[in-house]
Amino acid sequence: GAGVSQSPSNKVTEKGKDVELRCDPISGHTALYWYRQSLGQGLEFLIYFQGNSAPDKSGLPSDRFSAERTGGSVSTLTIQRTQQEDSAVYLCASSLMTRQETQYFGPGTRLLVL
Amino acid sequence: QQPVQSPQAVILREGEDAVINCSSSKALYSVHWYRQKHGEAPVFLMILLKGGEQKGHDKISASFNEKKQQSSLYLTASQLSYSGTYFCGTETRAGSYQLTFGKGTKLSVIP
Numbered sequence: 001g002a003g004v005s006q007s008p009s010n011k012v013t014e015k016g017k018d019v020e021l022r023c024d025p026i027s028g029h030t031a032l033y034w035y036r037q038s039l040g041q042g043l044e045f046l047i048y049f050q051g052n053s054a055p056d057k058s059g060l061p062s063d064r065f066s067a068e069r070t071g072g073s074v075s076t077l078t079i080q081r082t083q084q085e086d087s088a089v090y091l092c093a094s095s096l097m098t099r100q101e102t103q104y105f106g107p108g109t110r111l112l113v114l
Numbered sequence: 115q116q117p118v119q120s121p122q123a124v125i126l127r128e129g130e131d132a133v134i135n136c137s138s139s140k141a142l143y144s145v146h147w148y149r150q151k152h153g154e155a156p157v158f159l160m161i162l163l164k165g166g167e168q169k170g171h172d173k174i175s176a177s178f179n180e181k182k183q184q185s186s187l188y189l190t191a192s193q194l195s196y197s198g199t200y201f202c203g204t205e206t207r208a209g210s211y212q213l214t215f216g217k218g219t220k221l222s223v224i225p
Binding site: 045091103 | 148155156157158161201211212213214216217218
């Protein structure tokens with residue numbers, strides 16, 4: 001595709017519900033990254049995929065968070081039993097091969113937990 | 115641990131130069147630099163690896179001092195388009211992509 005796309009662009013949910021965020025990386029990009037940015041705050045790294053594999057999942061904030069990537073392409077970030085502190089913009093990025101290359105960011109999903 | 119960025123904010127006139135610093139309390143394996151404009155996604159600028167290799171954009175340069183556990187981003191002949199918040203992300207362990215970001219430096223370029 002032309003760029004990284006994310007869906008939904010906005011999500012409002014009630015505390016305790018599960019949400020699923022989707023990321024479509026640039027076609028051919030094997031590396032994929034998830035970040036979180038709370039209002040007025042900096043970036044928080046969540047997880048990195050090389051192909052379908054995530055070498056280090058320790059950046060995920062809690063066991064309510066999980067991520068997977070299938071077919072070396074689409075990735076989903078799932079948050080179970082959402083809490084108000086999960087409210088943030090969730091950003092996805094991809095790069096061609098390794099993590100030491102230019103990362104292209106998607107527009108983000110703005111999540112609001114009421 | 116979160117790297118410390120300085121300054122927190124800076125205002126420049128077009129054509130002036132700026133340096134943004136990123137300091138870590140731990141030994142660094144790599145440093146990543148991003149710029150984010152208000153309401154937009156971050157844009158990747160630069161990555162510096164232990165050993166001196168750097169990959170980034172032509173008009174922006176950076177240094178990585180492994181002994182001082184510090185990186186600096188150099189913006190020369192600033193343009194209005196340079197305005198935004200600059201973040202550094204540090205990786206302290208090789209083989210893991212566990213990045214920790216600073217709180218950002220807000221750069222404003224005025225005519």
